Amino acid sequence: MNGWIRMKNRMSQRYEGIFLILPWIIGFLLFVSFPLLYSLYMSFHNVRITGTGILHEYVGTKYYNNILFQDGGVFYDQLLPFLRQVLFMIPIIVIFSFMISIMLNQKFLGRGLFRAVFFLPVIFSSGNVIERFLSQGRGQLGFLEQFSISTALTQYLPASWSTPIVSVLNSFVLILWYSGVQILLFLAGRQTISASVYEAARIDGANPWEMFWKITLPAMMPFVLLNTIYTVVDLFTFPGNPIIASVNPTQYGPTSALIWVYFLIILLFMGLVMLLLGRAVRVTTQTR
Amino acid sequence: MAMPLIRKPFRFRRRSKLFRMSRFEKVVVFLLVLFSAFMLLPLVYIFNHAFKPYEELFVYPPTIWARNPSFQNFVELFQMTSDSVVPVTRYIFNSLSVAVLSVIAVTGVSALCAYPLSKHKFPGDKLVFATIMLTLLFAPETVSIPRYLVVSHLGIMNTYWGHILPMVAVPVGVFLMKQFIDQIPNELLESARLDGAREIMVFLRIVVPVILPAVATIGIISFQSAWGNTETSTLFMQDEQMKTFPFFISTLTTNMANNVARQGAAAAAALFMFIPNLIIFLVFQSKVIATMAHSGIK
Numbered sequence: 067m068n069g070w071i072r073m074k075n076r077m078s079q080r081y082e083g084i085f086l087i088l089p090w091i092i093g094f095l096l097f098v099s100f101p102l103l104y105s106l107y108m109s110f111h112n113v114r115i116t117g118t119g120i121l122h123e124y125v126g127t128k129y130y131n132n133i134l135f136q137d138g139g140v141f142y143d144q145l146l147p148f149l150r151q152v153l154f155m156i157p158i159i160v161i162f163s164f165m166i167s168i169m170l171n172q173k174f175l176g177r178g179l180f181r182a183v184f185f186l187p188v189i190f191s192s193g194n195v196i197e198r199f200l201s202q203g204r205g206q207l208g209f210l211e212q213f214s215i216s217t218a219l220t221q222y223l224p225a226s227w228s229t230p231i232v233s234v235l236n237s238f239v240l241i242l243w244y245s246g247v248q249i250l251l252f253l254a255g256r257q258t259i260s261a262s263v264y265e266a267a268r269i270d271g272a273n274p275w276e277m278f279w280k281i282t283l284p285a286m287m288p289f290v291l292l293n294t295i296y297t298v299v300d301l302f303t304f305p306g307n308p309i310i311a312s313v314n315p316t317q318y319g320p321t322s323a324l325i326w327v328y329f330l331i332i333l334l335f336m337g338l339v340m341l342l343l344g345r346a347v348r349v350t351t352q353t354r
Numbered sequence: 355m356a357m358p359l360i361r362k363p364f365r366f367r368r369r370s371k372l373f374r375m376s377r378f379e380k381v382v383v384f385l386l387v388l389f390s391a392f393m394l395l396p397l398v399y400i401f402n403h404a405f406k407p408y409e410e411l412f413v414y415p416p417t418i419w420a421r422n423p424s425f426q427n428f429v430e431l432f433q434m435t436s437d438s439v440v441p442v443t444r445y446i447f448n449s450l451s452v453a454v455l456s457v458i459a460v461t462g463v464s465a466l467c468a469y470p471l472s473k474h475k476f477p478g479d480k481l482v483f484a485t486i487m488l489t490l491l492f493a494p495e496t497v498s499i500p501r502y503l504v505v506s507h508l509g510i511m512n513t514y515w516g517h518i519l520p521m522v523a524v525p526v527g528v529f530l531m532k533q534f535i536d537q538i539p540n541e542l543l544e545s546a547r548l549d550g551a552r553e554i555m556v557f558l559r560i561v562v563p564v565i566l567p568a569v570a571t572i573g574i575i576s577f578q579s580a581w582g583n584t585e586t587s588t589l590f591m592q593d594e595q596m597k598t599f600p601f602f603i604s605t606l607t608t609n610m611a612n613n614v615a616r617q618g619a620a621a622a623a624a625l626f627m628f629i630p631n632l633i634i635f636l637v638f639q640s641k642v643i644a645t646m647a648h649s650g651i652k
Contacts, residue, residue, distance in 0.1 A: 084476050086557070090467035091482070093523035096508070098489050101500030108499070166389070169382045182639050183390040186397065188571070189578055189631045242392050247571060251530075254567045258537050292533045299490045299526070318499055325492075332491045 109322035129323035145331070152301050152335075155241060159297050160290060163245035167252035168282070181253070187246035244300065248293045255289030256282070291343045298339060302332045397632075404428070404625035408618055427622035434606055434619055440594050442602065449599035452517040453581040453630070459518055460576040461569050464527030469561050471528070472535035473543060483532070486525045498589060505590050516590040517598070521580055527572045534565040570641040578631045600627060 109130070112123040170181050259282065267277050398419075405423035435442040470476065471483055501520055510516040538561065546556050562569065587601035603623045 084470070086466045086470045086553075087482070090463045090523060090528065093463065093519065094485075094489075094525075096504055097501060097520045097523050098492075098497070098525070099485070100504060101497035102489065102492060104500035104503070105497055166386075169386055172379060172382055174379050174383055178640075180386050180390060182636075183393050184386075185639055186393055186635065188574055189628075189635045242389060243396070247575075250567070250571060254534070255537075288533070288536075292530075295487075295490075296526075296530075302491065329491055333488070336487075336491060 105322040106326060108318050109326050111319055113318035125319065129320045130327065132320065133324055133327055145328075149331075149335075152298075155244075155301060156294060156297050156339075159241055159245050159248060160293050162241060163248035163293065164252050164286070164290070166245070167249050167256060168278075170249070170253055171256050184249050185246050187243040188250075244297070247300075248297060251293055251296070252286065252289055255286050255292075259285045287343075287347045291340075291347050294339050294343055295336065298332070298336055302328075302335075400625055400628050403621045406618075406621065427618035431619040431622040431626075435602075438602070440597075442599075444595060445597060445599040445602045448514075448517075448596060449581060450630075452514060452583075452586075452598060453577055455514065456518045456521045456580040457573050457577045459522045460524060460527055461573050463522055464524065464572060465531050465562060465565070465569060466557075468528045468531035468535055469557055472532045473538075473540070473561075486528055489525045490529060498585065502589050511590050512593040512596050514596075517580075517583075517586045517596075520586060520590075521576070521583070524576065527576070530572060531565055531568045534568040535561060538564055566641055570638040574635055574638050577634045581630055582627065603627060 108122075110124065110126060112125050114121045114123075166184060170177065170184065263281055264277060267281060272280065402420040402423075404427055405425070406420040407422055407424045407426055410421060471479055505511060505516050505520065508515075508519075510519065543556055543560060546560055551559070582600050583598070584601045584604050587597040591597050591601075603620075603626075606619060606623065
């Protein structure tokens with residue numbers, strides 16, 4: 067009897083997780099993984115929708131060939147500058163939101179209000195609000211032209227790097243708007259560090275500078291990784307980015323191929339981030 | 355007698371430290387005010403844009419403040435909506451119910467999935483999480499055609515299910531929540547189990563309150579994506595009765611050959627579209643901000 071209960075317990079322990087996960091898994095299989103696999107299938111086929119049904123005609127790697135080698139215009143001209151820009155924006159967004167969250171964690175008058183204001187961009191970012199706003203030239207900083215920073219940059223750097231830097235600087239306001247969720251995540255992460263650790267460090271004579279590097283930063287490393295991943299995902303799947311914008315829903319095959327190539331690139335990017343930051347996280351959490 | 359002698363330098367040092375802190379605080383507050391001005395800019399812009407009369411809507415360079423605010427745009431919008439076939443309230447009702455239901459579904463399902471992924475070992479949990487990470491990288495635009503097939507085969511075309519179900523399985527929600535649940539010490543859950551709490555109780559009474567910031571964040575994000583969603587109306591709804599308010603708004607403005615006409619109504623509609631987002635934000639954000647400090651983690 068006792069053994070039976072124990073066994074039942076172990077069984078339920080083992081499978082309880084699956085039961086809780088089940089609703090999500092079903093939805094996921096139906097609406098995410100099946101469509102994705104289907105789009106992979108479509109990328110090797112010429113898909114036409116006719117009155118009687120959907121016709122698939124196998125074309126092999128023709129579309130991939132087109133995108134990568136024959137007609138690389140769309141791909142290389144738009145993707146590479148975008149990648150360079152992203153390369154700049156990610157660290158800037160992460161560091162900026164980290165700094166803001168540290169500031170917002172201080173005690174001062176109106177802190178709640180400021181927190182709300184900095185979280186506010188979350189409700190702009192996905193809507194067409196920002197696009198409308200940017201299309202009217204409101205996201206740019208006037209001082210770049212005024213102090214001829216952009217001309218200096220184009221003089222000293224090769225054009226392939228100076229243009230993304232200038233555009234990042236130009237879109238600084240955009241960076242502010244992208245960092246709503248990141249600020250929030252950092253803020254929540256900062257709260258997980260208990261005050262007694264800081265108190266102990268203060269008693270041992272540590273100054274705020276040392277406390278930041280020895281306590282705050284190591285404890286926040288998992289959140290840095292989390293935020294970097296979030297930022298990468300956010301930037302790469304933003305509707306305004308050049309590849310997504312060039313998605314043409316009427317050409318099923320070529321579009322699917324383009325998306326899968328794009329996906330592999332993001333995957334590579336993400337793998338790189340995980341490799342670099344993941345190691346840093348492991349080191350810091352071990353030393354703690 | 356010795357006491358004041360000792361106390362004096364101590365007090366001096368404390369005061370100087372206090373002074374330094376307040377100076378630092380001043381810098382912080384100054385920077386925050388500066389940045390938050392930028393943060394508030396779009397908000398101010400949306401409100402003002404809706405009140406601009408036609409001659410100001412197309413001024414270049416665009417202005418932020420409306421010089422002669424008027425209700426003309428709203429009047430125009432009202433006139434346009436009053437002669438539509440399906441009453442506009444029907445669209446709004448559809449939108450609101452879809453948005454509210456999908457917020458509940460998304461947050462609930464994501465949290466239910468994230469908890470075992472983070473705290474239970476079961477066969478295939480690593481695989482599930484790896485898949486989530488991979489699918490994070492796909493833009494939702496990529497799967498619209500296969501999704502159409504799934505929805506039509508399930509027979510949920512022209513139902514509210516068709517609006518909600520495709521939106522439910524979002525990987526971002528699970529990902530964020532799992533990261534938060536990872537931070538909960540196992541001892542906390544273990545002690546609740548020792549006290550006899552069933553798994554569902556542990557989930558509802560401990561996990562959910564602790565990850566409330568993540569739940570509220572996902573709530574805000576999923577509300578605005580559901581509220582602003584025109585895709586499900588375009589693809590899955592043929593019945594005009596089942597379409598949503600943002601779809602209706604987009605038909606008002608995009609089907610026009612002349613791009614200038616109805617821009618005023620579009621600006622007013624943008625404000626209408628934005629206000630529920632703002633309300634939801636204001637309601638949820640206090641939950642978001644009341645972070646883990648009081649949740650009993652550390």
